[in-house]
Amino acid sequence: MSCFLCFSSASEDLGCRRGDFSRKHYGSVELLISSDADGAIQRAGRFRVENGSLDETMDYTPGTWRRTDVHLENPEYHTRWFFKYFLGKVHQNYVGVDAEKNPFYLSVVLSDQNNQRVPQYRAILWRKTGTLKISLPYSPTKTLSVKSILSVNFKFGVLFAKDGQLTDDEMFSNETGSENFEKFLNLLGDKICLQGWAGYRGGLDTKNDTTGINSIYTVYQGHELMFHVSTMLPYSKENKQQVERKRHIGNDIVTIVFQEGDDASPSFKPSMIRSHFTHIFALVRYNSQNDSYRLKIFSEESVPLFGPPLPPPPVFTDHQEFRDFLLVKLINGEKATLETPTFAQKRQRTLDMLIRSLYQDLMPDLHKNMLNRRSFSDVLPESPKSARKKEEARQAEFVRIGQALKLKTIVKGDAPTSLVNTGLCRKEPWESQSFCSSFAYDIVCGDSWGQSLLVATDSAGVMLLEALPPVQVFDKTLTVKQMHVLEPQDLLITRADKGKDARLYVYRLSTLKRGIEERQLVRTKCDSRENKLEKTRGCHLYSINTHHGVELRIVAAIRNKLLLITRKQPRFDSISSVGMSTGTSDSPVEEFQYIREICLCDTPVIMALVDGPTGENDHMICVAYKHQFDLINESTGDAYRLHHVDSNRVNFVAAIDVYEDGEAGLLLCYNNLCAYKKVCPFNGATPMIQPNSSDFHFSWNQMPNSIVCAFPYILAFTTDSIEIRLVVNGNLVYTAVVPELQLVASRSDIYFISSAPVNSASNCSSRDTSSQSSPQTPTGYEMPIFPSPLGDAPSKQIYKIPLSNLVGRSIERPLKSPLVNKVLTAPGSGVIAPAPMIATTPSLSLSRMEIKEIASRTRKELLGELGLSECVCVCVFTNRKQH
Numbered sequence: 001m002s003c004f005l006c007f008s009s010a011s012e013d014l015g016c017r018r019g020d021f022s023r024k025h026y027g028s029v030e031l032l033i034s035s036d037a038d039g040a041i042q043r044a045g046r047f048r049v050e051n052g053s054l055d056e057t058m059d060y061t062p063g064t065w066r067r068t069d070v071h072l073e074n075p076e077y078h079t080r081w082f083f084k085y086f087l088g089k090v091h092q093n094y095v096g097v098d099a100e101k102n103p104f105y106l107s108v109v110l111s112d113q114n115n116q117r118v119p120q121y122r123a124i125l126w127r128k129t130g131t132l133k134i135s136l137p138y139s140p141t142k143t144l145s146v147k148s149i150l151s152v153n154f155k156f157g158v159l160f161a162k163d164g165q166l167t168d169d170e171m172f173s174n175e176t177g178s179e180n181f182e183k184f185l186n187l188l189g190d191k192i193c194l195q196g197w198a199g200y201r202g203g204l205d206t207k208n209d210t211t212g213i214n215s216i217y218t219v220y221q222g223h224e225l226m227f228h229v230s231t232m233l234p235y236s237k238e239n240k241q242q243v244e245r246k247r248h249i250g251n252d253i254v255t256i257v258f259q260e261g262d263d264a265s266p267s268f269k270p271s272m273i274r275s276h277f278t279h280i281f282a283l284v285r286y287n288s289q290n291d292s293y294r295l296k297i298f299s300e301e302s303v304p305l306f307g308p309p310l311p312p313p314p315v316f317t318d319h320q321e322f323r324d325f326l327l328v329k330l331i332n333g334e335k336a337t338l339e340t341p342t343f344a345q346k347r348q349r350t351l352d353m354l355i356r357s358l359y360q361d362l363m364p365d366l367h368k369n370m371l372n373r374r375s376f377s378d379v380l381p382e383s384p385k386s387a388r389k390k391e392e393a394r395q396a397e398f399v400r401i402g403q404a405l406k407l408k409t410i411v412k413g414d415a416p417t418s419l420v421n422t423g424l425c426r427k428e429p430w431e432s433q434s435f436c437s438s439f440a441y442d443i444v445c446g447d448s449w450g451q452s453l454l455v456a457t458d459s460a461g462v463m464l465l466e467a468l469p470p471v472q473v474f475d476k477t478l479t480v481k482q483m484h485v486l487e488p489q490d491l492l493i494t495r496a497d498k499g500k501d502a503r504l505y506v507y508r509l510s511t512l513k514r515g516i517e518e519r520q521l522v523r524t525k526c527d528s529r530e531n532k533l534e535k536t537r538g539c540h541l542y543s544i545n546t547h548h549g550v551e552l553r554i555v556a557a558i559r560n561k562l563l564l565i566t567r568k569q570p571r572f573d574s575i576s577s578v579g580m581s582t583g584t585s586d587s588p589v590e591e592f593q594y595i596r597e598i599c600l601c602d603t604p605v606i607m608a609l610v611d612g613p614t615g616e617n618d619h620m621i622c623v624a625y626k627h628q629f630d631l632i633n634e635s636t637g638d639a640y641r642l643h644h645v646d647s648n649r650v651n652f653v654a655a656i657d658v659y660e661d662g663e664a665g666l667l668l669c670y671n672n673l674c675a676y677k678k679v680c681p682f683n684g685a686t687p688m689i690q691p692n693s694s695d696f697h698f699s700w701n702q703m704p705n706s707i708v709c710a711f712p713y714i715l716a717f718t719t720d721s722i723e724i725r726l727v728v729n730g731n732l733v734y735t736a737v738v739p740e741l742q743l744v745a746s747r748s749d750i751y752f753i754s755s756a757p758v759n760s761a762s763n764c765s766s767r768d769t770s771s772q773s774s775p776q777t778p779t780g781y782e783m784p785i786f787p788s789p790l791g792d793a794p795s796k797q798i799y800k801i802p803l804s805n806l807v808g809r810s811i812e813r814p815l816k817s818p819l820v821n822k823v824l825t826a827p828g829s830g831v832i833a834p835a836p837m838i839a840t841t842p843s844l845s846l847s848r849m850e851i852k853e854i855a856s857r858t859r860k861e862l863l864g865e866l867g868l869s870e871c872v873c874v875c876v877f878t879n880r881k882q883h
Contacts, residue, residue, distance in 0.1 A: 026050060026305045026728065027297065032269045045271045047281075050297035052314030069429060069712070070308045070325050072221055073332045073731035085111050085122050088402035090395050095359060102128060102352070103359035128352035132701070153224040155202035156256060156330055157249035157278070158185070158216070160230050161268060163261030168273045171257075172242040172249075177231045180286045181258050184293075187323050188227060189218030202226030203248065210234070211248065220327045228252060250275040253334045253343075256282045256326075263294075270298045279303050279340070280333040282326065292317045295326065299333065304696075305729045306336035307712075332731075429805040430713070430724055430734065432758055435751060436465055436798035447485040448748040449509070453798070455744060456480035456494075464516070465798070471516055477525040478505075484544055484747065485509070489552060489567070491588060495542055496525075504536040504556055511586045530587040535563060535594055543607040545619075546657060553634075554592075555607060555621055562598040562607075562621065564634060567591050598637040602626050608655035610664050610679065620679065622666055624652040629668050631679060642677055643668050654707040656714075658727065667714065667727075669707045672700045674714070674730065698730025706743040708750055710806040717743040717752065740796070750801040758799055 027050035085091075091109035098104055105126040110119060125132040160181050161171040177185075185191070191214055192199075197206040204226065205211040212234055216227040228248040236242060249255055255278050259268050263285070270281050279300040286293055295314045299306075308328065316322035338347055435453065441463075446455035452466035454473070462474040462483075474480070481502075482495040492507040505528050515523070533556075536542075541557040554565040567588070604623040610631070612618030617635040622642065624630075627650055629643040653669040658676075665678045675697040700723055704716035709727060716723040720741055724734040740755035 026307070026309050027299070029301050032271050032298075046301040047270050048299040048301060048303070050299070050310050050314075052295075052310035052312045070328045071726075071733040072328055073306060073726065073729075073733060074335055082107065082124060085109050086124070086402075087405060088399060090399060097359075098127075103355050105355065105358070126355065128348050128355055153200040153202070153226070154254075154331055154334055155226045155228060155252055156254050156334075157252035158188070158227045158229045158256045158258065159249055159273075161257055161259045163259075163265050166266060166272060168246070169241055171272075172230055172245045173235075173240065174231060175235050177258075178260060180260070180288065181231070184258055184284065184286065185216050185227075185229065187319055188327075189216045189225065191215075192217045200224035200226055202228065203251075204228070211244075218327075220331075223331060225327070225331075227256075246275075249278075251277050253278060253337050254280045254282065254330050256284055256330070258284045258286075261285070262287075270300075279337045280330075282330060282333075284326075287315075290317065291319075293319070293322045295322070295329075297329065297333075300337075302340045303333070304336045304339055306332040306731070307726060307728070308332075336729075428734065430715070430722070430736070430801055431805070432752075432799040432801050434797065435800040438795040439465070439470075439753070439798055440795045443742065443744050443753060444479075444481060445483055446745040446751060447483050448745055448751070449485045449487070453745060453751055453800075454483065454485055454492075456483060461522070462494075472522045473512060473516070474523045474525075474528075478523070478528060482542065486544075486552070491552075491567075493542075493544065493554070495539060496528075498540075500538050502537070502539050504533040504539055504542060504554070505531045506533060506588050506592065507531055508586060508588055531589060533565065533589060533592060536565075539563075541604060541607060543609055543621075545609040545611060553609060553619070555609060557604050557607060557623075560600045560603050562600060562604075562623075562632070564595040564598070565592055566595055567593075596637075598632060598634075600625070600632070600639070605652045606655055608657050608666065610657050610666065613663070620664075622655045622657075622668075624655060624668075624670070626650075629655060629666075629677075642666070642679070643675060645670055647671060651703065653704055656707060656709045658709060658711075667707070667709065669704065672703045674698055674700065674707070696730060698725065701732075701735070706746070708743070708746040710750070710803055713806055715750070717741055722752075744798065749803050750806075751798060752801075753796045753798050755796055757797065 027048045029046055029048050032045055032047050032049075086107055086109050089109060089111075091107055094106040094108070096104060096106075106123060107126075108121060108123045111122055159171055160174050160177045162174060162178075165171050165174075194201070194204055194206050194211065194213060194215055195209055197204075197217075199217065202215075203211075204215055212232045214232055216229055216232070218225050230245050230249060233245040233248060236244065250273075255273070257268050259265075268281070268283050270278075273281070280303065281298040283296040283298065284293060293316045295310060295316070297310065306329075308325065316325065337343055441457040441460050444456045444458055446453055448454075449464065452464050454462065454464050456462045456479075457476075459476060461472055461476045461478060462480055463470040463472050478494075478496050479498070480494045480496045481498065484493045485491075486493070487509065490509050492509055492512065494505045494507075495502060496505055497503065507528075512523075536556045536558065538558045539556045540559070543555050545553040552567040554567075556563045556565065568591075598621075600623065602625040604625050606624045608622040610620040610622060612620065619634040621632040621634060622629060623632060627645045627647070628641060629645075631640045631642050632638070633640075647670075649671075651671050653671075654667070656667040656669070658665050658667055663678065665676060668675045668677060676695055678695060700716045700718075702716075702718040702721060702723065704718050704723070706717040708715045708717070711727055713733070714725050714727045714730075716725075718741065720737060720739055722736045722738055722741065723732065724736075725732050736758070738752070738754045738758055740753075742753050744751040744753055
């Protein structure tokens with residue numbers, strides 16, 4: 001009897017695969033009131049308070065918190081793009097007007113795509129509504145038309161407040177700071193002399209010293225930052241209100257308040273500052289006893305959520321780490337504030353004025369050719385008579401001027417692509433690993449199986465990829481279009497064939513594994529007759545529930561009919577429950593039962609199952625068809641309109657179930673848009689679908705083919721790029737260019753294929769970075785050989801992004817490879833002996849309600865709502881799972 005151990009996959013772990021998050025980590029809105037010394041109310045305002053914990057005085061051990069991923073949100077990639085690909089190189093600049101008579105600029109350059117010797121057009125579109133970065137394929141036979149296709153600086157206020165100061169007049173009247181305050185300023189940046197300063201000045205006087213003699217300045221990730229420090233701005237003994245200081249700091253969107261004193265002292269409140277312009281306050285306190293900084297963020301109620309969220313507790317003993325966190329938080333906060341209606345309108349008006357001014361200077365006559373090819377003709381010392389030579393000379397001077405500007409910027413240390421300034425040396429969580437360096441077949445679909453990858457190809461059947469050569473599991477007679485590997489259930493679900501012959505097939509993973517170990521013949525379609533779910537004939541799409549600890553639910557779509565199927569079985573608390581007894585059938589078909597059929601008004605394009613809070617007749621199915629997303633009650637079949645798409649053409653991409661504070665929500669993805677809709681609370685079996693304050697939407701820069709959610713990130717896979725954003729607010733954090741990109745699998749680790757090497761991929765394969773609990777595939781084992789593809793099709797490369805890197809926490813996944821227990825050939829002899837079994841304790845398989853309970857406990861622990869005994873219970877359970 002072959003022994004087969006199953007383990008829970010990463011996708012089952014506390015909902016991290018589909019996202020189980022809380023906006024409470026970004027603070028809660030409070031009414032803050034300030035009063036004078038006599039207790040009279042002066043001002044009041046509503047601010048979102050981020051403190052990392054609800055209990056500001058709770059005990060903590062400095063340096064024990066888990067680091068939060070710190071990313072600049074919505075980075076200005078057009079700045080670095082222009083510096084890297086345009087400046088100092090021959091490129092074209094177009095100027096024109098759109099259909100609404102608004103001027104725009106378009107800079108286009110032909111460059112190498114991702115250093116892969118593939119020519120590609122890169123373009124930057126400058127409009128009053130913002131800047132758009134564009135990548136377009138290059139074709140030597142097809143002309144690219146215009147129709148087909150600035151460094152950002154910040155100024156922040158720094159206000160010094162002595163212990164016990166409760167009014168802005170008192171704070172602004174501090175002539176000098178303390179020793180700890182000076183230490184904090186040295187951490188923020190460099191002390192510069194304003195007179196003659198040639199860099200970004202942030203509104204300060206650099207000629208006559210009217211705004212002070214010195215200031216604090218730094219460059220961070222390509223952004224110039226100038227700090228308006230209260231004690232460095234002019235001080236007036238006669239003016240108690242210190243108008244000159246308030247004129248600068250009061251007009252900063254973001255202000256740092258450095259407050260002296262311990263935690264028992266009266267704390268700062270934003271209502272103490274009289275300013276209609278400042279929207280974000282960062283309260284910093286220094287603890288000299290343990291040399292740590294504590295941070296607290298106040299954001300005006302209208303400011304959208306922005307990251308990174310404060311760790312619990314928000315105490316930093318690593319000063320450089322604190323600096324990185326604080327600067328990123330401040331920059332992201334100002335960017336978020338600029339999205340509020342008041343600032344968005346002002347910003348748009350300013351940008352519109354700048355573009356119109358340039359437009360009027362360069363294009364006095366709208367009927368002229370849009371490409372101003374004489375932009376640099378006036379800088380030529382002599383104009384050659386030949387038009388061709390003149391053009392070559394113009395281009396040479398164009399390049400020379402650009403390279404001179406580029407060199408000057410680098411020498412000054414202001415280059416936005418400098419590794420020192422951008423922090424590109426650190427390893428990002430989305431960096432990929434090379435999994436398979438050469439694969440010659442087109443992949444239709446796939447899923448993780450332990451540390452291996454099970455893929456369905458278009459011409460060679462189903463293969464298991466871990467070592468070379470791949471192992472063929474099914475031959476090409478079984479054309480698989482969709483699959484799910486469920487290791488805790490010892491189950492493989494596939495949708496094979498097409499049209500009327502399409503069906504769902506179910507297999508035991510242990511049976512397939514045994515066939516691989518015993519080197520049985522490759523399975524054919526005929527061998528799968530006992531694995532058919534007959535009533536699913538004609539199925540063109542199916543979906544399963546995300547959390548299936550007790551009951552697995554499958555919904556199969558057959559034209560406009562939904563067939564609900566369940567598989568009930570006991571929890572796998574022991575090895576014997578994984579179908580290992582000799583009396584268990586090789587086919588699990590008999591374990592499935594058909595519940596009911598639901599008729600729809602049209603054929604669904606995508607589906608997603610949404611778990612109800614009780615599991616009692618409140619499960620829902622999200623379907624997309626026509627121009628809408630609907631919610632279908634599994635018990636009654638009643639349909640509820642969730643979202644209507646106002647577009648002539650709709651390309652549905654995905655509907656992803658995410659859970660916020662334990663309540664169900666959906667990310668609805670279509671065209672290049674993504675909308676979050678909350679579908680709870682439930683009223684019996686009827687969802688309350690109505691506009692919610694937590695609903696939001698955002699746009700992708702390119703239309704995605706696939707969407708993957710790995711909290712705190714959501715990734716869009718297009719034809720040539722991976723766009724990474726934050727789930728909580730949709731803000732962009734990174735874009736990776738990947739030629740001929742295709743997503744393969746994402747239920748656990750993320751696998752994708754590309755036609756060219758990916759720069760971020762490490763040289764080590766997945767086997768080099770796999771867990772020690774997953775032994776290597778023995779090289780002496782003779783794998784089954786499958787037929788080679790016809791013709792000389794170019795090989796593609798398969799890459800892997802570990803889920804544990806993305807979710808930012810340790811995920812215990814002692815997944816054993818299906819190829820572990822193999823026959824080994826001893827060195828120097830032809831004797832074949834079985835490989836020894838490695839005893840491993842299986843992980844717990846949790847029910848959906850247990851998962852939600854643990855997730856709820858974890859959130860409460862982070863928010864400081866649990867007592868000591870409850871915290872111990874959570875830790876004991878976690879340790880039990882990890883060991």
